[in-house]
Amino acid sequence: MNRLQQLFEKEQKGLLSIYYTAGYPNLGDTLKIAETLEQSGADFLEIGFPYSDPVADGPVIQASSKKALDSGMTLPILFEKLKDLRQKVSIPILLMGYVNVVLQYGVEEFCKRCQEVGIDGCIIPDLPMYEYEEMYQTSFKKYGISNIFLVTPQTSEERIRKIDGLSNAFIYLVSSAATTGGNLSVSESSAAYFKRIADMKLKNPFVIGFGISNRETFDAANEYASGAIIGSAFVKNIDRNNLEGSIKTFMKQFRS
Template structure:
């Protein structure tokens, strides 16, 4: 069966992959958040599994994870909340989480549980490529889960090609905006360089809080954008029920 991520990437461009944090702003908001994002222009939904020491995340995501844990979110509860999520959406759902809680659960069991509730892929920022390849790749394959790796301007060409061979679904591209909130000539050159590599795996770019003009520039080089902070930031000041308002104002 074709993974939903592959199907979605094959069907359209200018994709919107949007982050939400499980258990934030309220403990039981997660299923509703996923449903409303699905109904309002989210092509791919990325759900953060909170961790107590999220060193690689942005301050916005770190704060949301802290609140979610204080609310009582756990890995067991997370899976329980998403048990019937496929009654609410057919959109691809990915889990973004750190290796520690996944390891504590058991990587094999975690992947198996993801398959049982129809999760499509995992983003694990602190999982080294070599460890994925040697220890965990088989669990992803067995459970039809996509492995979503990262690249940045510091990633060498040889490394990018290695990542391209191992990636599933898409490659998560990080390219921070310059201080003036606009892509610099250096960053545009980087985008052109990535496009010229003609990778087999589509690239999605994390646009942070970029405005529409900068997003339009990025989308001329990438398959779609990853909205990692904006929706979570919106939820820090609004209820989940106002998700449609966020989409109307931001996308």
């Protein structure tokens, strides 16, 4: 089992994941942010590799991606920045981004480099499930990289069952059909959606993302899931002039 699978084997509730963009606010900050987040109580991390057309991302993450790209962040540079990752950080790490970047780099080489630097899994929202199953699953398995699929309120039960069968870590439950950076409101419809997934008794745990911004929404998500993912709210609170201090202050509301 990789670190991600071990985490979900050990912890069933209350897991906190933080998403941030590689190369933001400065090109050299990626590893320092990971170190500080682990010290501040994050259970696992998602490092986004920037892309020029991030269709699922809201304005905060879009702006951070543009800044990172303008600073020169690329996938090869990200892997170089992460070469000392496992000397400094022990919690599971995922890379998150869009399939075009991975295809340009080469899927086999991407999985190989992930393994070399100590990445445990990937979230590639626009990678079609059938393409993963038919063309790329072998490479992911060969290098021990968990591929994380997204489920939305519109995803059919048949597709969810298929995703569950292809998954080996967790399933990313998107709280709504909106882009990132909204605010989770656990209405009757979203509560029914979360309960519907829970009642399916999937073999993989699920984690809720999109709209988790504070302790209240984090706790609400954790009533239904094994954990929750915070992205835009964290990225928005990063202070480039007080990187460690701003991260620790943000994390105190969840891990005080």
